[in-house]
Structure formats: C-alpha cells, structure tokens
Amino acid sequence: MAAPVQNTPCSSFRRSGGRAQIRGTRNTGRALLTTSSGAPGLDRALGGGLVVGSLLLIEEDQNDSYSRLLLQYFLAEGVVSGHQLYLASARDDPDDMIQDLPCPILDDVGLSSSSSAPPADTQTLDTMKIAWRYQNLPQTELASSSRFGHCYDLSKRMDTRMLQAVQRHTFYPPQEKTDEQTSSLGPYAGLLKSIQTVIHREGFDGSGSEGKVRNVLRLGLHSLGSALWGDDVCFSESPDSGHALTTFLYALRALLRSSLSVAMVTVPAHLIQNKAVLGRVVKLSDAAVALESFSSSERQTNPLYSDYHGLLHIRQVPHLNCLMCEAPDNKDLAFKLRRKQFSIEKLHLPPDLSETVSRVSKAKGESPACGSAPTGHTPLDF
C-alpha cells in the first residue's frame, strides 16, 4: 500500500520510513507514532500508548492526587526519553512541579557496575580504570534508555542533572501579562498563543531547518477549567465564558495534529456543574480517562475494593487512521499505587463471550434426550 505523499513535512500521521527514529517513540502499523504515557498500565489500557498528535483527557479524582501523579509520570517519561516539556498550571508553580518529578528506575549496565566498584588492586589496574570511568560518568548518559515506558520510584526525586539536560517551557498565569482581548477563547487565549509560539519556534510543526533532529513536545496542562484559570465553568450552570474551554480544546487538538506533540490535560470533572459541557469536552479529546479514588470507608466495607486505591474508567479510546481500534476486553479497571509502580488491573472478568468459542462440540458430547443428535453446524440448530 503506497502511502500518499503529503505537503506537510512533519505530520505525525505519516509513515516515517527512512528517517531516524525519534527516541521514546515507536511506529504502529497504521502509520502512527506512539509514545509512552509514563505509566505502563495506562499505555496498555489505551491500546499501546499515546499517539503523537493526540490529546489525552484525564478527569481528576476528588483530591487531584492521582491525576497529578499521572501528569508527573507523563513529564518524567519525557525527561527520560529526551523530549521537550511544556507545563502549564494555574495552582502550583510549574517550576516547582518539575523539581518534584519522580526518579526513574533504570537497570542499565552503568548502574550495576558503579555499585560493585572493586577494591584497589595493583595487578588488575587496567580493568579498575574502566570501572572507575563508569563511576565518573554523569547520570544523564545513563538515562538514555531506549525502552518504551519506565517505572518510577516515588520516594526519590529525579536527579537535577537529568532535569537540566531537558528543555522545558512553562506557563504560569500569575506571571503572564494578560492582554484584554475578548475572543471566544476567553481566559485561555494567552495559553493557546504561548503553545503555538513554542511549537513554531522550536520547529515541531516542520518549520525550521531540515537538518534539525526531530523531537517530540510533551504538553501537560493541569486543572483546566478550574476557577484559578479565570474560567467559571466549574461553579456556574450557565457560565459566561461557556465555550472557552471547548473552543480551546478544539484549537489545541488542531495544533497537535499538525505538529509532533502530545498533550495530557487534566480537568476537575467533579466540579463542572453542567454535565453537557463535560460530555462535549470528552468528545473533543481523542482519549479520555476518569479517575475515581476510594475513600477509606469504601475500602473497608466493600471487599472487592480493599486491594485497590480507586477505579479507572475509560471514557473514550482513540481510533485514528482506522475504522475501529482494538476494543479493550472490558472497561472496568481499578488502579493501585505502590512506591515503584502504578498498576492498573481488571476488576473482574467479563462473561466468556467470543466468536471463536465453539458451542457445537458441547452439544455433540451430550446424549440427546429429546430427538435426534444435531447434525448440522449452523448456529441456530438446537
């Protein structure tokens, strides 16, 4: 099948045959580039990872603890893969959020050799020197892992050397000057303008020299729709800037489609009064996931919930460049947070319903008490 040649040089939906592979991404069969979201369980739930050029929406849980964690995993994965980061938050200073990223667990060769440094021995001085060289190697070189998806240790912070090696852009509304232009974007106009400028300046949309190494931009937008952004969709049933959030998401998805970037947006869904707006927000995203954390009383009373920290509802799975994606087995998933892993597991098994399960063989095994044995193979025979 010959993929048609497009005019835009950097559309993420084109087969990138012959060009160097971008670190931290892999090609799927449908001419799409996917990258890891930082939590391998979430990658599996979304059908293999986040498609570059798509938008992932996370409906926050009540305390915004697990959604913030997923955002941190997302950004940490970007640091480890060498992508560029863009973080916008109205509540916490984005620079502080980046300092708080968890440390990745890397089991590369360098780490093991540095921990087993042999004592000084004059006879094997040459081999000693090699081991010492590995010890003196900076952490950033060890971090160049080519694996897809990593685990993070939440008790340790990421090394500052690793953070310094990564290029990042932040947007913090209290520090930005506000232009009083009234457009349909409302309070998000400055944010969209900033994102568009970064994408264009750093060449993610194909503008720029051909010799530049291609990279992916990861955008993390924290708590869009909350009152701190200047939006009143969370405390009013018929908000004044009713279409600001939806228009912004529409324009954001358009920017993502024409550039090598992927965005994770968290929205305080439990605060949005008008459920129709929430439905529109979900439909405007490519993938949508909702987190519902258990309170401690729920965990004690319900035996099914006692092992887990909350439920993960998959609202929407993207099907880009295909009629229908691989449908997940079931959509009842629960998550559990441990120090080194955010695991997502099935809550229960669905009924054993499959087109390949053969029922005719079972019927033949039984001795028929009523009439002749079934001879045909048509499904309607009894």
Place this chain on the structure above:
Amino acid sequence: MFPELNSILSSSPENFTEGEFILLSDRQADASFLIHHYLTFYLRARCRVCFLGLVQSFSHYSVVSQRLGVNLTQAKEKGQLVFLEALKASPGVLLGDESSDKTAALDYLRSPCPELRGLYEFVWNSLSRAGGEDAAESWGPPVLIIDDLSVLLSLGVSAGAILDFTHYCQATICSQLQGSMIALVRCDDEEYDEDEESSNYLLKALSHQCSLSLRVEGLSTGYCRDIHGQVEIWWRGRGIKNQRKIFQYKVHDKGASFFAPGTSRAVL
C-alpha cells in the same frame, strides 16, 4: 463502502436515490464509521463530493478510505472531492494571525456573533458549478458530507444558526441540484441536555427535516467487545414507506457487519 449496509438500504453506487438528506447520529457510541461508508460510497458512484472536515484531519480519512479501496488524494486532484480542512486552520483564525486563512468559510470562529453564512457560501461555490467547465469528466449529482455538526455547538454557534445552515443547504442541494446531503450529530444522554442549545434539541429538529435517519447507540446492557452497538434505521416517508428497523453491528478493520439483534456469532 460497506456491502451489508448497501443491501440493507437497497442502494448501490450504480443505483441510489437522489435528493436525500441523511442524518447520522449517535449516543454513547461513535457513528463516524458511517461517515467513512458514505464518503467512499459517493466517490465510487462518481458524484461530486464536498466534505466539511471539522473534527479530523484529511490524512485520517485518507488512510481509512485507502483501506476501503478509494484514493482520496487522487479524487481531490481530479476535482471530484472538495475538502475543507477546518480543524487545521482553526488556531490561526482564533488567534487572529495575519498569515491565517482569510476565507469566509471559517467565519463562525471569527465574528462575535458566530454564524454559518460564510460556510454556506463555500459549499455553494464548490457544488454549484456544473461539471462541464474545464473538467474533462462530468461528475454525478453533488453531495455534501458534514463531520460533524455538534462540534459547532461547542464552538459557540447557536442551534438556530446551525438549523438555518442545514435548511439552506437542503434547499439548494437536495431540491435544486437534486443532490444528497449527509450530516453527523453526536449527542449525550437525554437527562443532561435539556436546554435549547443542546445537541438533543438539534437532533430532534434535524430528524424532522431528514429523509433517512441512522441512529447509532451503545447496547443498553453495557459494553461488549463483540457487539459494538445497534443502529436504528428510519425511512421517513409517507404511509407505507415510513418504516423503522433495528440492527446490531460490529466494526472491523475493513468494514462493518450488520445483523439482526441477538444473532451475533458471539452469542449463538
């Protein structure tokens, strides 16, 4: 183009009714696979197609249509397909860039009171030209496909403006030019959407205008991997011609299969 759906609707690229307004809608499911069906169907039938791509980029439709056997890039070059890339052009228009598209088609993003007159003019200009100008081949009746209308509600356009637009399009394309029109509307549950600017209201009004309605819904018993939902097909005619049928469906990589409720191979 899905052969099973063609036999259900008794239409084929060689023989289909003209002057139809087909309304696709969904609730708790995704009806965009039907858009791909109609796009490839009318391109195979050698009709002139104007496609308003408001939610996805051209490459998405191109890759899917390739799998269904139709080359969209070739159709665009030959002049059979006019594709409006509204999604990709929208950030430039919203932020008021000088280098952005100046056409009036995207006026609903620009003006303080968004309306769709510019979009209608774009549709009229692309479809009203008879195929005899400098085109070597003459195409069949004009077809307008809109994917999808409910996103315009999210962008601030009022339901009344959308209904005006569809009325104008239906009057010109279906009655005057004897062509067809296909529109997709995506809705939520009834209990949430009760005001006038909701997609449910838009759906009710459009169902009254249309001649054929395909309503896609998820199963009432919940999510199932082997049966993706059910389609209710409603032929809105007078007297005997007014009938409804319900089918369950499953979408594969290269098409969709439709079967009577309860007869899925997974269940039997």
